[in-house]
Amino acid sequence: MSVRLGLLALLGEHPTGVYQLRKDFEVRTGGTWPLNIGQVYATIQRLDRDGLVEMAGELDGVExxxxxxxxxxxxxGWWAGPVERGHPGRDELAIKIALAVSAPGVDVAAVVQTQRTESMRALRDYTRLKARAGTADRDELAWSLVLDNLIFATEAEVRWLDHIEAAVVRAARQRTTAPAEHHVVESAADQPHTGGERSRR
Structure with a gap:
């Protein structure tokens, strides 16, 4: 997600210091997208420069x-509008698979199986966390919904890997049958049409 917009959302609730912003962001997202304090400082400075945030005094020495x-x-505007897709982010797995299927000597089935094992492990971990997650307060609900997102995305990834495996098998079959079919067509075309020629004579 956009850290910039995430921090704006937190500041929309009440004035906050940089360290607390970092803590609140990680608590609300369950630490799924950890931030370092330098990143938060840099983002706040840009928001200040762009006129979107301003100093609101100090509390116990904290700005x-x-x-x-x-x-x-x-x-x-962010709350009211959809999240725009724009250009897809660089997905390392999608890039790896795309390169694997076109690279000579790569066992695509093994690549897919290795990834499926990892994806299933992640899915089990997310499911266990979901079973323990509560929804009693808004922070627990926020974390529970983030876990739902991770679970759904990982389930979709496993389905995609199944699809890749099937597609690779189909492509391999087509490559092995196409030359034979081509040969049959050529052989038929090479045969003299003697019967037809005799009948016309």
Whole structure:
């Protein structure tokens, strides 16, 4: 997700310091997308530069930030609109599979099986976490919904790997049968049509 918009969403609730922003972000997402403090500082500085956040004083020596009017408008637009797909992100697995199926000497079935084993392991881990996740308060509910997203995405990945395996098998069959079919067609074309010629004579 966009860290920029995530921090805007948190600041939309109340003025917050940088360290607390990092903590709140990780608590609400269950640590799925961990942030380092330098990343949070850099993002806040850019938001300040762009006029979306501003200083809101200090509390116990901690500088607090809050949304400006422009920041509030930006956040409202994010809540109201869909997340745009744009260009697909670089998915290492998709790139690996795309290269594997066209690379000589690569056992694609073995690549798929290795990944399926890892995906199933991740799916079991997410499912166990989901069983323990609560929904009593908003932070627990947020983490539970993030887990749902991870589970659904991993299930889709396993289905995609099954599809790849089947597609590779079909492609291999087509490669082995195509030359034989081509030979049969050529052989038929090479035969003299003596019967037809005699009948016309």
């Amino acid at each position: 607090l930030y809050r949304l400006t009017e422009a920041g509030t408008t930006e956040l409202a």
